[in-house]
Amino acid sequence: xxxxxxLLVYSLMLMAVTNCKNDDDTPKNPIDQLPPPTQTGExxxxxxxxxxxxxITNSNKITAIYQGGFVQFGxxxxxxxxxxxxxxxxxxxxxxxxxxxxxxxxTKEIQESTFCYYEYGNTYEGxxxxxxxxxxxxxxSGTFEFSTKKDGCPDIKITNGRxxxxxxx
Numbered sequence: 001x002x003x004x005x006x007l008l009v010y011s012l013m014l015m016a017v018t019n020c021k022n023d024d025d026t027p028k029n030p031i032d033q034l035p036p037p038t039q040t041g042e043x044x045x046x047x048x049x050x051x052x053x054x055x056i057t058n059s060n061k062i063t064a065i066y067q068g069g070f071v072q073f074g075x076x077x078x079x080x081x082x083x084x085x086x087x088x089x090x091x092x093x094x095x096x097x098x099x100x101x102x103x104x105x106x107t108k109e110i111q112e113s114t115f116c117y118y119e120y121g122n123t124y125e126g127x128x129x130x131x132x133x134x135x136x137x138x139x140x141s142g143t144f145e146f147s148t149k150k151d152g153c154p155d156i157k158i159t160n161g162r163x164x165x166x167x168x169x
Contacts, residue, residue: 031160038164039132041139045075047161049106050154054078064140064167071140073165077107078158080128080144081120088133094126094146104128104146106156116153123148126158138167 033053035044046055062075106118126146144161
């Protein structure tokens with residue numbers, strides 16, 4: 001009987017130890033899942049979409065093109081346009097369009113093959129701020145955030161956006 005009790009106690013202790021929660025199992029802070037804020041043309045793009053992280057490092061899934069006096073860039077449904085002249089360390093508001101301003105849009109699949117298209121005019125607040133514009137090596141880096149809404153679609157709040165991309169001139 002003593003051996004059975006000892007075996008039961010050891011079994012319970014083993015179960016308790018193996019069922020302990022590992023710190024690696026805890027959910028990570030969504031901001032920590034975004035790309036680091038670099039300025040070297042790493043081809044990264046990320047943001048929080050209603051609190052959920054979007055982090056793109058595959059250059060096949062992001063686009064950055066400069067043409068006709070504006071740069072257009074983004075990936076996986078999040079796209080931004082900034083019109084010349086644009087410079088570093090100045091926040092460009094998404095509300096007005098014209099010289100030296102920017103626009104943002106978003107596309108979301110809400111069910112299989114059913115999409116919500118948030119056009120530029122659906123954006124009601126937000127900004128973009130370039131931290132680097134390198135016209136020799138074709139690199140743009142910076143931060144952004146915006147909110148957009150459309151009737152019949154969920155409201156979208158994009159925060160903590162950051163990008164470091166090589167663009168096509």
